[in-house]
Amino acid sequence: MRSLGPYIYSRLEAPRQHIRLVDLLPGNSQDEITCELQVVALSDKPRFEALSYVWGDPEVTLPIVVGSHSLHVTTNLHSALQHLRQPLEPRWFWIDAICINQADIAEKTHQVNLMKEIYRGAVQGLVWLGDFVFEGLTEVEAEGAFGSIRMIASDCHEVKTPPAQPGESTLLAQSGCALECAMRLVVPHMDNSGSRSSSLDYYFMGSVSTSWDSFEKAAEILARDRDNGSTYISELPSILQGHHFTGPVMGIKYMRENYDQARLDIVWRFRYRVASDPRDKVFGLFGLMPDASPSKLRESDYALDTANLYQRVAIDCVESNNGLACMIGRRGEPRVCQALPSWAVDWVRPLDPRQRSSRYWDHAFRYQWFCCDNGMAVSMHTHDGTSSISLDGIHMDTIKVMGQATIMNETVVDEDLSVEDLRATITRWHKVASSCQPSDGMYVGGGTWHDAFWRTLIGDLITDDSQPRRKANLEDHQSFTAFCDLRNAEPKSSEVYDSLRSFLVNQSFIVTQRGHMGIGPRDLEVGDEVWVLFGSRVPFVLRPIAACQTKNSPVTFTLVGDCYVHGCMEGEAMVGLKGEKKTVLLY
Numbered sequence: 001m002r003s004l005g006p007y008i009y010s011r012l013e014a015p016r017q018h019i020r021l022v023d024l025l026p027g028n029s030q031d032e033i034t035c036e037l038q039v040v041a042l043s044d045k046p047r048f049e050a051l052s053y054v055w056g057d058p059e060v061t062l063p064i065v066v067g068s069h070s071l072h073v074t075t076n077l078h079s080a081l082q083h084l085r086q087p088l089e090p091r092w093f094w095i096d097a098i099c100i101n102q103a104d105i106a107e108k109t110h111q112v113n114l115m116k117e118i119y120r121g122a123v124q125g126l127v128w129l130g131d132f133v134f135e136g137l138t139e140v141e142a143e144g145a146f147g148s149i150r151m152i153a154s155d156c157h158e159v160k161t162p163p164a165q166p167g168e169s170t171l172l173a174q175s176g177c178a179l180e181c182a183m184r185l186v187v188p189h190m191d192n193s194g195s196r197s198s199s200l201d202y203y204f205m206g207s208v209s210t211s212w213d214s215f216e217k218a219a220e221i222l223a224r225d226r227d228n229g230s231t232y233i234s235e236l237p238s239i240l241q242g243h244h245f246t247g248p249v250m251g252i253k254y255m256r257e258n259y260d261q262a263r264l265d266i267v268w269r270f271r272y273r274v275a276s277d278p279r280d281k282v283f284g285l286f287g288l289m290p291d292a293s294p295s296k297l298r299e300s301d302y303a304l305d306t307a308n309l310y311q312r313v314a315i316d317c318v319e320s321n322n323g324l325a326c327m328i329g330r331r332g333e334p335r336v337c338q339a340l341p342s343w344a345v346d347w348v349r350p351l352d353p354r355q356r357s358s359r360y361w362d363h364a365f366r367y368q369w370f371c372c373d374n375g376m377a378v379s380m381h382t383h384d385g386t387s388s389i390s391l392d393g394i395h396m397d398t399i400k401v402m403g404q405a406t407i408m409n410e411t412v413v414d415e416d417l418s419v420e421d422l423r424a425t426i427t428r429w430h431k432v433a434s435s436c437q438p439s440d441g442m443y444v445g446g447g448t449w450h451d452a453f454w455r456t457l458i459g460d461l462i463t464d465d466s467q468p469r470r471k472a473n474l475e476d477h478q479s480f481t482a483f484c485d486l487r488n489a490e491p492k493s494s495e496v497y498d499s500l501r502s503f504l505v506n507q508s509f510i511v512t513q514r515g516h517m518g519i520g521p522r523d524l525e526v527g528d529e530v531w532v533l534f535g536s537r538v539p540f541v542l543r544p545i546a547a548c549q550t551k552n553s554p555v556t557f558t559l560v561g562d563c564y565v566h567g568c569m570e571g572e573a574m575v576g577l578k579g580e581k582k583t584v585l586l587y
Helices: 075-084 106-113 115-119 141-151 168-192 213-227 231-235 243-257 263-269 280-286 306-323 361-369 419-434 448-457 474-484 497-505 572-577
Strands: 018-024 034-041 049-053 062-065 069-074 091-092 123-131 199-203 208-210 378-380 388-403 461-464 467-471 506-514 518-520 529-533 540-544 555-562 583-586
Touching: 018 306, 049 075, 062 075, 069 075, 075 123, 075 199, 091 419, 106 115, 106 280, 141 208, 141 213, 199 213, 208 213, 213 231, 213 243, 243 263, 243 555, 263 280, 263 361, 306 378, 361 497, 388 419, 388 572, 419 448, 419 474, 419 497, 448 474, 448 497, 448 518, 461 497, 474 497, 474 518, 518 555
Parallel strands: 034 062, 049 091, 049 123, 123 199, 555 583
Antiparallel strands: 018 034, 018 091, 062 069, 199 208, 378 388, 388 506, 388 529, 388 583, 461 467, 506 518, 529 540, 540 555
16 A cells, blocks of 8 residues: 555534545455545435444554545454445445544544434445455355345245255255354344434345345244244254344344333343443443433433443433332342442443343343332432432341352353252252241241242242243142152153243342341342332342441442342332331442
């Protein structure tokens, strides 16, 4: 490449909706990449395509020519520009890494706040997954991966019928490894899909492509046919048989249809995605919310550090949901953002994804079935200059003994506790509970001790694929007893068995000082306290901070996590305000 000086950005007029567009000049595959940058007003409705891609390592770059200057871009973007330019005609793109001066915080903040309008104004969105050659694939394999998606989306799969043309019957079989690779690349891009653009999005891998519409239709058909027990599912590549494909795709479909209703769910869906700047997980998602959204975070501000921003997310979710649902589902996870208080979710994806729980949804689904606070309104106060919040609630009890959790890797989507592990966990916890069993056999929360024990182990709910279907009844006790019978070498699958598997993973068993039994986070400790916090349908385990306790100050804690306590889930602690209302300070 000829020697050129570095490109210098001119200032955009921030008060107006001005953006830069890349005019990608024509050329052949091996030609030098040349382009021009032009400032346009969105109000003029310019025609352009919006390009999304994984940035990659910002330290590994290649030069392109912008006007008469040089601009370095990541290798993945360089590859995209090589493949997407046309041989004879220019092509107009909006590309964040080129069109935004990344070194200008004020401009970056302003332009990110315009993203919804930018993607709405694009004639279509393109998602660059990478060059299949760099991924170790041939063009035939890459086409096979996308072709299998289109085949399923057509709802007339060749795996069901004789092939229309020679070789078609082997397409799915050959595409398994390539499809695994494609999905590994597609999933991180799904937050850039059609939720932003009014037109269909196309996913490119080198010279092959398929539409987002094909992904969505294929996922809907697979989910439908799997539930109906269709036999052809077993003939598909393994990635299409479980939830590895349908889960992420259907999650995006849900997000696109519910952007104005389920802010907390949407943010959680993208907690497992990588972002070059961890603040983009908030600004990128919240910025796409409807204009009428009450969120205070719809406007980006890159002057905020990550910890401060994530605290604001937690506060925003409490205020917008009028409750503490944003605090459930975290089970003793190590933090990447070390400056965060215990009550704020760490949205950064760690290098080891096993450090992130995938069980948020289990807790979110169960959350709606209880009302331990008897409908009391949340009372939250923030404190300027500190990372603490105040909440009102009632101290229910203190943990006396606990049963060790059975730890599993929750990032493996279809992995469950084995029958042997599940039985061993129940046996171990029964011994713990028996050490505190009352002599009269009655449970402190009502009913018999034995009835309370088995109900505690399923959270008193019968679930199907983690979704609660009904409250447990006496007939379910027979299924529980049959499962625990060691003489039954291969217990039949039952609703109780499925409920046990979905509830006990990475959870600890507890008995409190007053004799309540419960299930809580895996990292809880003896001496932790169980509280009903107003605005939450389920109790929380809080850990006292001894050094902060003074006679006249609020009791001070860190949040351990939500829990199930049998006999205390329907407002029992609130009857006659058995416990004294107190204000807790969470750090």
